[in-house]
Amino acid sequence: MEGFLMKWTNYVYGWKRRYFSVKNGLISYSKNKDSKKKGEMRLLSSQIVKHPADPKRFSIEGDTISYYLKASSPKEASQWIQALKQAQRDAHIHLSLPPSLSNLSPRSPILPDNSAFTHSLALKLSEIWGIHAQMQEAVDMIPPLVIQSIPGLDSVLSLSNAIKKVASEALAMIDEEEHKPRLSINSTVIDEEKFLPRQSLDMNYSEPIFELEKPVGLQKVIYEEECKEIEEIEFEDAKSHYSDDSEKNNLKIIPHRKSLPVLRNPNQRMNIWKVVKDSIGKEFYKITVPVYFNEPLSFIQRVTEDMTYSEIIERACEEKDPQLRLALVACFAISQFSMCINRTMKPFNPLLGETFELETKGFRCLSEQVSHHPPIAAMHTEHPKYIYWGNTEVKTRFKGTYIQANLVGAFHLILKEFNDHFIFHKPNTNIYNFIMGKIYIDLSGTIEMSNFSTGDRATVVYKKRGMFEKVNYEIEGGVYDNYGVEKYSLEGKWNEEVNIKENSTGKIIKGFEMAPYPDNHEMSYYFSDFALQLNILPEHFNNLPPTDVRKRPDQRALENGNLKLAASEKWRLEEKQRDARKRREDRGIEYKPRWFVYQDDEWVYKGGYWEAKEIGDFSDLPDIF
Structure with a gap:
C-alpha cells in the first residue's frame, strides 16, 4: 500500500504531508512519490496503535523510532492499519521459514528482518558477560595465596577471561552491524530519543519533537564523536509546565512547575554496553558518560533533595x-x-566550585562542590528551629552486573530548642540490571544514628531485595534509650511509608509517608514535585552567584531537550575545568572552596554566603561556566 499521509514533525512545523509506502516488511516515506527517502522503519517488531480520541490518527511505534500519522478520513486510516498489520504478519511468517525458502529474489514481497534475533543474541551474550563479571567478583575475594595453592585454578581464570573477551567482541560486532543498514539506507534514519513538549500530554497522545541516534563508539567519548549521534530539530518550549502555585523569595515570585519544559520518553532504550564494557572495577565518576545518560540536575542539587520531607x-x-x-x-x-526509586539516570558531575542555593519551606540551604578528585559535595541548611549539614563523597564502582555506590560522609542535625545533636550516615545504594533487564535501585546495609546530647541511639536495617520480589524496599529498626532499652520500633518501606510503634503501648505513629508524584512524572525523569523546582530559570531569583548551577549551560540545554547543545557545552565545560586545574598546578596554587572549610575530617560552612547575596557582591568567585 502507498499514498499520502500527514506526519507529525514538531511544534514548530507541525503536521507535514509525506508519501508513505509499505513494501517488503518496511514502511518508508518521502516528500513526494518519486523523491528521495527521508526515513524507513522495519515493521516486524513495531506496534500499530490507534489514537484513543481521533479515528483519523494512528502511530507506528518501533523499538527505536516512531511515526505519528493522520489520514484524510477514518476509513483511510483503517485501511492503512490493516495493511500495516498484514505486512507485520507476512514478515513474521517469512522469519520462521527455513533458509532454503527464505532466500527469495529482490522482488519478493517479504524482506527478512533479523532485528529480533539479533536482539535476543545480544542479550544472551550480555548474560555471559555478566556471569563472568560475577565470577570475577567472587574470585577477587579469594586470597592470592589460596589461588596459588590450587593447581589449575589460574588456567580456569584465564579461560574465563577468554570467554569474556569473545563475548565482548561478539557484542561489538553486533552493535556495529546494527548501524550499517541504517546508514546505508539513508543517513537520516536514526534511533529515537523522544522529548515531548508539555502540550502533547494535553492531547493524551505522545508526539515526537526530535529523534536521536543511540550511542555508538564511546571509548573516549570526545565531543565530535558524540555530536555525530544527535540530530537536532528546533522546537518551542511549552508554556504550560508552570502551575498556578508560586512562592515569594527575596521579593520575587518564583513559579511552581508541574513538569519540565520538555518531556522525555521514559521507555527510550539506550545502548549502555559501549559505555560500561571496559569499566568493571572503575570509580563510576571516572567513566565518561554521554549527556543523554544524564538527568537535568547536578549532584549538588540531588544533595539538596535530602530536604524534600523537611516537615x-x-x-x-x-x-x-x-x-x-x-x-x-x-x-x-x-x-x-x-524519591530515587526510578531515578536511574546519572546526575551531572558538579564542576569544582559549583554552588546551589535553595530557600523554601522555611529553610535556606547552600551546597558547594568542594573537591573534584575525589568528588565531594558539602551542604548546610538553616531553619529557625534546626540546623542540618554534611558532606558526601560518592565512592561508586561498576561491578559488571550492577553499580555499587557507597555514600561516605556524616550528616548532622541539631534541634535548637532541645540542643539535640544527631549524627548519621547513609546506606549503600546498588543499581541493578545495567546490561540487561529492567534497571532498578536497591538499598542495603545498617545505619546507626545517635543523639549525642541524650545518649539515645537508633538502628535502621535496609533489607536487601529478595528473590521473586517477595521482599522489596523494606526497612526495620529500633530506637533505644541511653540504657539500651528499645522504646520504639520502625517498620515499613523506604519508598512508600514508615511507621513508628511505641513498644510500651503498641501505639502506631505515622513517621513518613511518600507524597504523591506529579501527573506524568515519568515523562520528567521521574522527578518529585520538590525536584521539579530545583532548576527553575535563574531570572526568577535575586542575586544568584555566577557559580550557581541554574546557570550551567549544558544542564539547561538538556532540560530544554537540546541534546546537541548539551553535548557541546558539556565538552566545553570539562575542557575549561581541566585547563583551570592545569594552571593552578603550574603555579603551585592549592584550590580552596569559597564557602566551606575542612575541619575535623569534614567540610563545614564558614559563613558569608547569604551576606554576600544580600548586597549582591560575588565578585571574588571563579568563572566556571
Whole structure:
C-alpha cells in the first residue's frame, strides 16, 4: 500500500504531508512519490496503535523510532492499519521459514528482518558477560595465596577471561552491524530519543519533537564523536509546565512547575554496553558518560533533595519525648531516598566550585562542590528551629552486573530548642540490571544514628531485595534509650511509608509517608514535585552567584531537550575545568572552596554566603561556566 499521509514533525512545523509506502516488511516515506527517502522503519517488531480520541490518527511505534500519522478520513486510516498489520504478519511468517525458502529474489514481497534475533543474541551474550563479571567478583575475594595453592585454578581464570573477551567482541560486532543498514539506507534514519513538549500530554497522545541516534563508539567519548549521534530539530518550549502555585523569595515570585519544559520518553532504550564494557572495577565518576545518560540536575542539587520531607524535622522539634524525636529523625533519614526509586539516570558531575542555593519551606540551604578528585559535595541548611549539614563523597564502582555506590560522609542535625545533636550516615545504594533487564535501585546495609546530647541511639536495617520480589524496599529498626532499652520500633518501606510503634503501648505513629508524584512524572525523569523546582530559570531569583548551577549551560540545554547543545557545552565545560586545574598546578596554587572549610575530617560552612547575596557582591568567585 502507498499514498499520502500527514506526519507529525514538531511544534514548530507541525503536521507535514509525506508519501508513505509499505513494501517488503518496511514502511518508508518521502516528500513526494518519486523523491528521495527521508526515513524507513522495519515493521516486524513495531506496534500499530490507534489514537484513543481521533479515528483519523494512528502511530507506528518501533523499538527505536516512531511515526505519528493522520489520514484524510477514518476509513483511510483503517485501511492503512490493516495493511500495516498484514505486512507485520507476512514478515513474521517469512522469519520462521527455513533458509532454503527464505532466500527469495529482490522482488519478493517479504524482506527478512533479523532485528529480533539479533536482539535476543545480544542479550544472551550480555548474560555471559555478566556471569563472568560475577565470577570475577567472587574470585577477587579469594586470597592470592589460596589461588596459588590450587593447581589449575589460574588456567580456569584465564579461560574465563577468554570467554569474556569473545563475548565482548561478539557484542561489538553486533552493535556495529546494527548501524550499517541504517546508514546505508539513508543517513537520516536514526534511533529515537523522544522529548515531548508539555502540550502533547494535553492531547493524551505522545508526539515526537526530535529523534536521536543511540550511542555508538564511546571509548573516549570526545565531543565530535558524540555530536555525530544527535540530530537536532528546533522546537518551542511549552508554556504550560508552570502551575498556578508560586512562592515569594527575596521579593520575587518564583513559579511552581508541574513538569519540565520538555518531556522525555521514559521507555527510550539506550545502548549502555559501549559505555560500561571496559569499566568493571572503575570509580563510576571516572567513566565518561554521554549527556543523554544524564538527568537535568547536578549532584549538588540531588544533595539538596535530602530536604524534600523537611516537615518531619519540624515535627521532631515539637516532641517532648527524646526517643520519639530520634524516631522521627530516623524517618527523615529514611525519606531521603524515597524519591530515587526510578531515578536511574546519572546526575551531572558538579564542576569544582559549583554552588546551589535553595530557600523554601522555611529553610535556606547552600551546597558547594568542594573537591573534584575525589568528588565531594558539602551542604548546610538553616531553619529557625534546626540546623542540618554534611558532606558526601560518592565512592561508586561498576561491578559488571550492577553499580555499587557507597555514600561516605556524616550528616548532622541539631534541634535548637532541645540542643539535640544527631549524627548519621547513609546506606549503600546498588543499581541493578545495567546490561540487561529492567534497571532498578536497591538499598542495603545498617545505619546507626545517635543523639549525642541524650545518649539515645537508633538502628535502621535496609533489607536487601529478595528473590521473586517477595521482599522489596523494606526497612526495620529500633530506637533505644541511653540504657539500651528499645522504646520504639520502625517498620515499613523506604519508598512508600514508615511507621513508628511505641513498644510500651503498641501505639502506631505515622513517621513518613511518600507524597504523591506529579501527573506524568515519568515523562520528567521521574522527578518529585520538590525536584521539579530545583532548576527553575535563574531570572526568577535575586542575586544568584555566577557559580550557581541554574546557570550551567549544558544542564539547561538538556532540560530544554537540546541534546546537541548539551553535548557541546558539556565538552566545553570539562575542557575549561581541566585547563583551570592545569594552571593552578603550574603555579603551585592549592584550590580552596569559597564557602566551606575542612575541619575535623569534614567540610563545614564558614559563613558569608547569604551576606554576600544580600548586597549582591560575588565578585571574588571563579568563572566556571
